[in-house]
Amino acid sequence: MGRPPCCDKVGVKKGPWTPEEDILLVSYIQEHGPGNWRGVPTNTGLLRCSKSCRLRWTNYLRPGIKRGNFTEHEEKMIIHLQALLGNRWAAIASYLPQRTDNDIKNYWNTHLRRKLSKLQTGTSDGVSRDSYSSSSSSTSQQAISRGQWERKLQTDIQMAKKALCDALSPEKESRLSDLKPSNCYLGCPKPGHASSYISSTENIAKLLKGWMRNSPKPAAPAHSAATQCSLNVAGADSASSEGTQSKSEGFSIELTETFESLFESFDSSNSDFSQSMSPEATLFQDEDKKVSIQQGQLSLLEKWLFDDGANQGKDYLSDITLDETANFL
DNA sequence: AACGGGCGCAACCGCCTCGAT
């Protein structure tokens, strides 16, 4: 038998989260930043296991999460990325920074899979199921090139990360370990960088107000909370100007600006590339910019995905990714 | 108005990976 579940304790609460629990969690993360999930239940008094807290945060409370209907653009991205990467939802989610892997997985399972199977059985010119299934059903050649491309992409990301670390001064390098997506979603600060989340207890109160306002619908409050959360984060700049700015906040802003300027200068010369980058790169960009970019022209990746001559596109992407990464760094 | 089936989504479960010791 496997390891006993981490939540297999007496007194650990399960099921839907209440607004009060959300507030506890959000205010804790506001203060300490995400991470050290083991300590979250004990420090907050939440009767939840650490995993549950992490999941609640990453899938629901985390700032920058876009909720609601998937756009046609997102849908196509998911379909093509699923065809490329298989059911690697986290990887797919990295190309849709505002969506969680859980959301994408759910959307795939409930909408797209059905849609695609309909297309398969329906029209003769519909999308073949094989072309959207995982590599097991693809031709061996496709599977190989897909794998090669993916490895290449991962290498590119690693290289970019390393280069970023190298590019910055040594004293900052140690801090860059905090830029891992796991604890730095969409520019969320490390512990002590509270103001980038929800600036103050005042905002927690607003959060609560949102829940109260939408109280008739049980699901709605949490949604509004997430929205509120995002709004507050979006307004983090003004929030931080109101409150007391700690040194760490200063660093957070400084670092963000450093990356923003890095990507900004690159964006102006090749916005396509920046759009096709994984969140590991784009998470440093500010939210508004991300939105405007997403609404903009097709990304390089997308162009490639939609390109009938996929092989040609793969080569192009690989070359550009490597070359441009080196250039902008 | 009541009921039942389908759907959507939040949350859980268990395995895997990776870093620390």
Next chain:
DNA sequence: TATCGAGGCGGTTGCGCCCGT
């Protein structure tokens, strides 16, 4: 090198809502 534990990830479940009958 082996072991352990925290975190990550994908599959699955359960519940509430919606819609058709």
